[in-house]
Each structure stands twice: as C-alpha cells, then as structure tokens.
Amino acid sequence: xxxxxxxxxxxxxxxxxxxANEDRPALVTFITAGDxxxxxxxxxxxxxxxxxxxxxxxGMPFSDPMADGVAIQLxxxxxxxxGHTMKATLQMVRRFREKDTDTPVIxxxxxxxILSYGNDAFxxxxxxxxxxxxxxxxLPFEEDAEFCLPALKAGLSFIRLTTPTTDDVRxxxxxxxxxxxxxxxxxxxxxxxxISDYDVVGQAVKRIKAETDLPVAVGFGIKTGDDATRIGxxxxxxxxxxxxxxxxxxxxxxxxxxxxxxxxxVHDLVRSLxxxxxxxxx
Amino acid sequence: xxxxLANSLRTGPTPEGRFGQFGGRFVAETLMPLIGELEKAYxxxxxxPSYGEELExxxxxxxxxxxxxYFAERMxxxxxxxxxxxxREELNHTGSHKLNNCIGQILLAxxxxxxxxxxxxxxxQHGVATATVCARFGLPCVIYMGATDVExxxxxxxxxxxxxxxxxxVTAGAGTLKDAMNEALRDWVSNVDDTYYLIGTAAGPxxxxxxxxxxxxxxxxxxxxxxxxxEGGLPDTLVACIGGGSNAIGLFHxxxxxxxxxxxxxxxxxxxxxxxxxxxxxxTGGRPGVLHxxxxxxxxxxxxxxxxxxxxxxGLDYPGVGPEHSFLKDSGRVTYVPITDREALDAFQLCAxxxxxxxxxxxxxxxxxxIKLAPDMDKEQSIVLCLSGRGDxxxxxxxxxxxxxx
Numbered sequence: 280x281x282x283x284x285x286x287x288x289x290x291x292x293x294x295x296x297x298x299a300n301e302d303r304p305a306l307v308t309f310i311t312a313g314d315x316x317x318x319x320x321x322x323x324x325x326x327x328x329x330x331x332x333x334x335x336x337x338g339m340p341f342s343d344p345m346a347d348g349v350a351i352q353l354x355x356x357x358x359x360x361x362g363h364t365m366k367a368t369l370q371m372v373r374r375f376r377e378k379d380t381d382t383p384v385i386x387x388x389x390x391x392x393i394l395s396y397g398n399d400a401f402x403x404x405x406x407x408x409x410x411x412x413x414x415x416x417x418l419p420f421e422e423d424a425e426f427c428l429p430a431l432k433a434g435l436s437f438i439r440l441t442t443p444t445t446d447d448v449r450x451x452x453x454x455x456x457x458x459x460x461x462x463x464x465x466x467x468x469x470x471x472x473x474i475s476d477y478d479v480v481g482q483a484v485k486r487i488k489a490e491t492d493l494p495v496a497v498g499f500g501i502k503t504g505d506d507a508t509r510i511g512x513x514x515x516x517x518x519x520x521x522x523x524x525x526x527x528x529x530x531x532x533x534x535x536x537x538x539x540x541x542x543x544x545v546h547d548l549v550r551s552l553x554x555x556x557x558x559x560x561x
Numbered sequence: 562x563x564x565x566l567a568n569s570l571r572t573g574p575t576p577e578g579r580f581g582q583f584g585g586r587f588v589a590e591t592l593m594p595l596i597g598e599l600e601k602a603y604x605x606x607x608x609x610p611s612y613g614e615e616l617e618x619x620x621x622x623x624x625x626x627x628x629x630x631y632f633a634e635r636m637x638x639x640x641x642x643x644x645x646x647x648x649r650e651e652l653n654h655t656g657s658h659k660l661n662n663c664i665g666q667i668l669l670a671x672x673x674x675x676x677x678x679x680x681x682x683x684x685x686q687h688g689v690a691t692a693t694v695c696a697r698f699g700l701p702c703v704i705y706m707g708a709t710d711v712e713x714x715x716x717x718x719x720x721x722x723x724x725x726x727x728x729x730x731v732t733a734g735a736g737t738l739k740d741a742m743n744e745a746l747r748d749w750v751s752n753v754d755d756t757y758y759l760i761g762t763a764a765g766p767x768x769x770x771x772x773x774x775x776x777x778x779x780x781x782x783x784x785x786x787x788x789x790x791x792e793g794g795l796p797d798t799l800v801a802c803i804g805g806g807s808n809a810i811g812l813f814h815x816x817x818x819x820x821x822x823x824x825x826x827x828x829x830x831x832x833x834x835x836x837x838x839x840x841x842x843x844x845t846g847g848r849p850g851v852l853h854x855x856x857x858x859x860x861x862x863x864x865x866x867x868x869x870x871x872x873x874x875x876g877l878d879y880p881g882v883g884p885e886h887s888f889l890k891d892s893g894r895v896t897y898v899p900i901t902d903r904e905a906l907d908a909f910q911l912c913a914x915x916x917x918x919x920x921x922x923x924x925x926x927x928x929x930x931x932i933k934l935a936p937d938m939d940k941e942q943s944i945v946l947c948l949s950g951r952g953d954x955x956x957x958x959x960x961x962x963x964x965x966x967x
Contacts, residue, residue: 340866341865342734342867343734343739343743343852343853343867344743345588345589345743345746345747345853346589346591346750348747349733352733359866364864365864365865389851390851391850391851391852391861391865391867392864392865393865394850394851394865395850395861395863395864395865396864396865416589417587417589417851418587419586419587419588419589419590419593421577421585421586421593422585422586422587439590440589440590440591442590442591444590444592444593444594444595445590445593445594446594449593464590464591467591467751467752467753467754468750468751
C-alpha cells in the first residue's frame, strides 16, 4: 500500500495549520522507541494522540547519543538492552499506522544506525511504514548530499535543528533544505537542561520566522504544562522529550521493567501539556 | 627520494574535511559554528610566523624536542634481522607524544580567547599532557575520563590532580574512552562561549584530524633528518600503534609519498579479532560508520550500535580510528594488523630486559609487530618504531597479568 507516500509530507503541515487555526501551538511529544520494552512503548505511542499529542517524535535508540542528556541516553540503553533494533522501530510505526493514519510521525536519532541499515533501504522502509519526517542530529547541512537530499526525494520531510549558535550566515543555509517544520533548540546544551530566558527564545523564533514560511517549534527545557504555555506564546509548536522520558523512568520497578503505571504516567503528563498549549495564547 | 606521484597521499583533507570517503563534520548544529571558528583560527595561526616560532620554542625548551632516534642494538641482535630503531617520543615531557598536540592546541585556544579547556582521556596520557599545558598557561582544565579507566590508570589520575585539573569520571556505557568523549562533547555543547575542546587524537570532526596530524607530524619530519644522518637514505619500514592513531599519523605522514618505505599500524587485537567485542581493532575487525563527528572504521554491531571493544591498553581501547588511517587502509598504502594483549605483554617484557626501556602498553603493540617483521628482513634493512609513550603507568596492569599467568 502506497497511500502514505503521497499523503505523508502534507500531514505535518496540515497539523500545524489546524493548530494555528485553533490559535494554539502544536504539541510535539518525544518518546524513545522500545523504552522500556517494545510492547509498552507501542502502547505509549498508540495512546499519545488520544492524550493530546499533535505530532509524535519517535527516538531511534543509539549507543552514543552525544547531543542528549542522561535521561534520553538511559532510555536508549533500556531499549537496546531488550535487543531493540531499527527494524523494531519501523515496525512500531507500521503498527501505529494501522490505527492512526492522521498523526504525523517523525523519527529522530543519529546517523550511524541508518547508515548501517543502508540509506536507501531505510528511506524505502520508513516511507512504507508511514513515517512523515526525520530529524538526524549529527547531519548538519554541510553533509546534505549524504542523506538529506535522498530523504527529500523519497518524500520525507527533513526537519532541521537551529540553535542559539546558528548565526546570520548559517541560518539561511540551515533552512535551505529544511522541510516540515523548524526545530529551534532553545539553548546551547543537551536535552534535559533548563531554559533561562523566555523572551530571548521568543526573539530567536521571530528571527527564524523572518527567514522561512515553515512553522517553528521550540524544544529543550520544556517540562510542565506551564512551561508549554510560556514557550507556546512565542512558537508554532512546543517539543517535549526529556520530561516524558523521566515520567516513564519514574514509573518503572526496581529492575527497570514497566509497571501498570508506566503508560498512564506518560499519557497523564501529555494531557497536562496539552492543556498547557491551549492556554498559550490566553 | 620523494617520488613524483600524480596522486599524492599527502594532500588531504579536502576543504570539507574528507580523506577519500572518510572524515567530514558529522556534529549537531550547536557545534558547527564552533568548528568553523576553530578551522578559521587554525588557518590564520598557520599563516602567522609567530605562531610557528612559539610552537618550535616550546617544543625545544619545554617538550625537549627533537626526540632521539635510538638504535636498539640488543633488540636487533636478539631478533637477528633488520636494524631496529626507536623514535623516542616517550622521552618527551609528560612521557608521551601527546604533548606535541597539546602545545599546538593550547596556543590556538589562547589566540581564540578561550578561557576554559576540556579534554577526554583514556589511558590518561592525553589528560596529563592537557593538564600540563593548562598549568603552564594558567587555564582551568576539566578532564573527562571513563570510570573504568580512572580505576585502572590511578597514577595518571593523581598526576592530573597535582597539575590542577578537575577529573570527571564518566559512568555511562562501559566507562571508557568513547564515553569520555561523548561527555566532553556534551560539555562543549553546553559551554560554547568560553570553552575550548582539546581533542587528543587525530579523530573527530574536521578540522581536528588534520590539525592533530599537523602537530604530530614533527615526529616524521625529525625522523627523516635523523635517519638520513644515521644510515643515509630512508628507513625500509615504519611501525606505530593505533588507537585513534595520532602518533602513527605523525610518524607516517612525512613518508606517505615514499613508496619504498613500508608502513605498518598495530591495532589492539585484545583477545583476538575473532572474539566478539573482545578487541579494539576498528580497521581489521570493524566496518565504516559515523561516530564522534567523522566517518571512519568503527567497531559496531549489525544494527549500527557502537561496541565498547577491549584492549589491555586503555589508550587503544577506542571503537573508532582517525579518518586518515581509514583512507590509508583502503588505499592500501598502510598495512594495519591486529596485535593481541598477550603479544603486547611479551613485547613489553622483552623491551624491558633487552633495552632497559619500559614502553607504554600502547607502544608495545607496535613493538610486537616489529618483533614479527624484523627476523625476516635483511640485516642491512631498518625498521623504525614510534615508541610513543613510557610504560611506568602500566606496571601495575602488567604485574597483575604476570601474577595471574604464573
């Protein structure tokens, strides 16, 4: 079935547009695939839209997540310890798509596991599974020929990270092959750190929006519904990852296994974040 | 004699940081502007004669360069073949080749106005060299070191502390060099304004592999001159150990376009390259991938997850290798071979008894390859080993092994 191939790129745009029409930012939620085990992770993913997530970022576990903090590193380690593979990550998307053909799914991770899978095979399998976009942390625009351009050609969005260190010279180059949305990293730091100044973030978002028509989502440092409200004032979307991963981690038993509380812990926080984004423009 | 090769092997990297298909700049956007700034600062420094003069003066009076070229007479007689020479980088201040690179980079950091230095270390040799130059120039220094390595390299940890460095033990993963490098990268991402990341080997994102190679190439340049005086002509064979490969590329680079010079790199074969995750031989036992900012040969599983690897030598216990080595492997110019823990330990002991020199376990891997090559070579031929570090730091590890083996 190839219906995803045509509809996939537009799903992201459609969702940002729908949120804009509701005069609120989109809620983008991140979970790590296979954390803490495949079945629980699938249940968490399947329940995200119902809890209020507008877009889903699914982390592809990697042994050496250099740009992530310890929470997301541990999530990846939990998944890998169960024998989680790239094929299993794509399988999760396929299963999700059996029930949900509407919510955009973006795979986020590092390049080596893709390279190892085979770039062309990965793109084909991701499209077939119903993936909408990719965020590959360690592929700056300098390496676009390598994977970004083939991904665009395959019909996937290639979402770019911009950071406070992205200067006026780099910004247009970063945005050149960007698609789907722009992910503004609110700080120079790793995932899980704290935002110090919301106004600075707002100015940064304005600067990016002056250069692109794409929606701008802000991530790094958003932990609560109130954070989502504050950041959402300035952005087309808010991305929450570490806080959800922490909620999951706190629900595990002493051996790090899922409990009955695991999926609800994540979904409850998503619900509270969803309320937060709905207060953003009040 | 330098041969007029149309395709010189010494022209890399490209402006994009590529050595053939290897190298590049595979880092998060946060770091890209910093890497660009670093490259620009390095180009400017190289074009500034005062930078070169400062490097040379410190090399001479602080490091103790040139390092001697020593004829290992009893080792040569014992092996009964080629004449064996040691390029004695272990006699440098701090006891290894690492200081060559640290001096070059700390001068650069100062030119860039950076006020805080971070580094990763495995065996502690690079950490000690970094802590040393930070003390010398009065800059605060944070060293990331795997918790496992902190334990097995206690003397170097104490040295770094005496030099005023802060040691951060890294517990993620297996607590070895790759985990320390991840953590140093995270620090850098979080402290972009004031911090300089002083990478210890010829790996990482462009321009590090080129820059570190340039600083270490003093080894090969000195050798060419010294060997000409000692023997006339060129050595027949060069050997160096490879972890990230900075001493090796420093030795090799000068001779890459001299095809009559055979070149060998000794990787950490650990328990043997047929043992799953039991070695750190990324080229002879791994495949190309992308990690820590560059494309290079890596130890990885079928799903592209990075393996920890194993070596008795903490300095070789890294799942990657500098991208220029990957290029030289594929081009066939350099022959890379695995040396097991046991072979390295045997070479360590032989060197101690025959020459009165304790080599670092890293360098002992190179020596083990010399021991394999020399007997089959002609008595008129010569092998030069880069004796990259001294073995004082390893006596405890070797002692434990010998107790266990007796």
